[in-house]
Amino acid sequence: MRRRAETGLPGRLARSAAATEGAGPRTDEVADWLAERVRAHRFRVDRIPFAALDGWSFAPDSGNLVHRSGRFFSVEGVGVTVDHGPFPPWQQPIIHQPEVGILGILAKEIDGVLHFLMQAKMEPGNRNLLQLSPTVQATRSNYTKVHKGADVRYLEYFLGPRRGRVLADVLQSEHGSWFLRKANRNVLVETDEDVPPHEDFRWLTLGQIGRLLRLDNLVNMDARTVLAGLPTSSADDRLARALHTDRELLSWITAQRARHEVRVERLPLAEVRGWHRTPTAVERADGRYFRVVAVAVEAGSRETADWTQPLIEPTGRGVTAFLTRRFGGVPHLLVHARVEAGLLDVLELAPTVQYVPENYAHLDPDDRPPFLAEVLAADPRRIRYEAVHSEEGGRFLDAESRYLVVEADPGTPPDPPEGYLWVTPGQLGALAQHARYVNVQARTLLACINAGAVGPL
């Protein structure tokens, strides 16, 4: 019999976040170590025409881009109608991947401080190929050996009879604009065992990861989303003060979900209006949003050595930002209840701004997304955090966003427009311990806050 709430963990996480050096490599050596791991393997990614894909083809009837095994994922179509909001009904390609994957980070106390076992992992869509990743990052196809590759290292800590204590474990969505109802299991397990070392893995403190999150394209999306779910002391502190109570926040989310009637219909890719297929891409005539492309990959350190696969390539760099502001001395973030086609439950809490500016450049300034101009024009003295990060490099090619936390213009009125709400980082962190409240972009910024990458708010 135990208490329902464990009380020691938030303090241990705070100590790890305060440790900007640890028992493993020095923080300023990690980038060099990653560069060394790139050289140790032979990594190469080339764009290829769809006809050169091996095992992937467009299905004759639907035009869906599928793998001959019927597993992994497929690129299909979707038609979306939202009954509120600025957008008329639209159709788009979307990745369909019903499998639930595992993003797992193994933790261990070394010299009294929690360390996390991070992997130097190649993903074909990353511009720099290799980034700091969770201990385990595997689709069900990976770990059930559909592709007949090598075993997934350290998987035994996360599946079956566990060899450790669970610190966090939650199903989370990924990019709702590109994935149809995708979910991954985000899990942190602590072990007391001696863990066999491997040359592609290193133990780092939370504070070290926080420092590395200040650098561009170094900590991958999968690591960021797992770290967003940490039970930090601010997430746990239900006696902390905030503009709205937790109950009011839940009620606001419920009201936002009930307000939007979103109809999502799956379509054959061949029937998606406004998109056409060339030998090398599925794309729009106006070049907006994204393209579906194909690559060939050579890699020495993945479960399989060489393969080809489709990727989604966004047509511009995103800008993803929280506005922050103090109320009664307490920092708050401005969340946006954002509808995305692929989200299971209509909408999730997103950063204040989450757009590729080029996609809106043709609009009148008044029709452009709220707060985008304020973020783009922010006085550098108001920027509390800024770095470029990549989205999931296993599915997206050069999908980069500039992530920011920006102090709001103190002259703007404190009451946000419909669909926006001021919440504390602790409230957002508490929601991120449950499924499908906080979207993947907001989780990146929350991980930066949890790990101490963001300056004082």
Place this chain on the structure above:
Amino acid sequence: MRRRAETGLPGRLARSAAATEGAGPRTDEVADWLAERVRAHRFRVDRIPFAALDGWSFAPDSGNLVHRSGRFFSVEGVGVTVDHGPFPPWQQPIIHQPEVGILGILAKEIDGVLHFLMQAKMEPGNRNLLQLSPTVQATRSNYTKVHKGADVRYLEYFLGPRRGRVLADVLQSEHGSWFLRKANRNVLVETDEDVPPHEDFRWLTLGQIGRLLRLDNLVNMDARTVLAGLPTSSADDRLARALHTDRELLSWITAQRARHEVRVERLPLAEVRGWHRTPTAVERADGRYFRVVAVAVEAGSRETADWTQPLIEPTGRGVTAFLTRRFGGVPHLLVHARVEAGLLDVLELAPTVQYVPENYAHLDPDDRPPFLAEVLAADPRRIRYEAVHSEEGGRFLDAESRYLVVEADPGTPPDPPEGYLWVTPGQLGALAQHARYVNVQARTLLACINAGAVGPL
């Protein structure tokens, strides 16, 4: 600026639960008042052939049973594949109702005790027609006047600029075997205003409702599900002891969801295998599970006075039960992570037993659902709660279940089988304040516990 957690509410709810009489009618007069309301109106429900439905018809292409407005709901088909578990792929009719409705109870302190405004509401599927219902029980079609009916009384407390404080507000699923991804907003609002009385409404304490929940078919499903979401002191007490911590419980739910790969494909009703249509029913040759039928309704107190509609009619009475057992002196309930075709997120926590025994009578005893025989044969001295309740009478005809809380055989091993877990009522109550963790049948039994209808566990 306020504290994130409000602290006064659980105590106020406990006081209301302890008040078995209140400022309104005496508890033992409520059944008489309901009978009097039946007499005050002219209520009549008759079975009719589909051909006599007004505004409803089978669509020529799909065979779906639809309303000419395109609103309300439709009866369509669904094909389901679950990759774990005893069931081969199956197909079935299912209700498709994408609208989010409101189930709202208005609360008010009278003489220092919280009272709830309960309605005597007719629903055509209830055997006794009229039951105690939430203050507001309205689909979006209802309250946006698709059917050109009267205004929904007291709706203004729940929509738009609120005239009260929110005590609970959460989107919850309904029957996953009969509804495709249905959700209703379950909301409790407290007001300090004078509320204009109406003859079909009465103020009752939580304790009075608890006493009434011991009677058969008196408190309707919509009232029960709202009362399951109350922030009781046991739900809020994260320092209470339990067999598993809250974090372990969330991790177990995540693992159960990740373990099951469920594929649900919508089908035209005409193509659902194993079901056929007669002039009066869509049903199976073996008579199992349920039938789709049609009724004509005369009613004086609904928003519209007379109408026809389809209903789902289960072919037997259900048995829905929690096994309960003390660990370290603390009562626990045995929850089942139950996959249902229509649930948005694969599975929710269900009671230990939730079956119509007749549907399994043809199976060998070893193949029948776990714990069903134990509940059916339980020594009356081990029964802590027992009453017959109706499911949503607006969609289901004579859909009754015997709801029980039964002390587990002390001789059985404490480790439950895969898919089952012992949790405290407080832990279940905490989950019920979030969407889609606790299924509608488990919420009925949780409401009985919250309102004091269940004897000491």
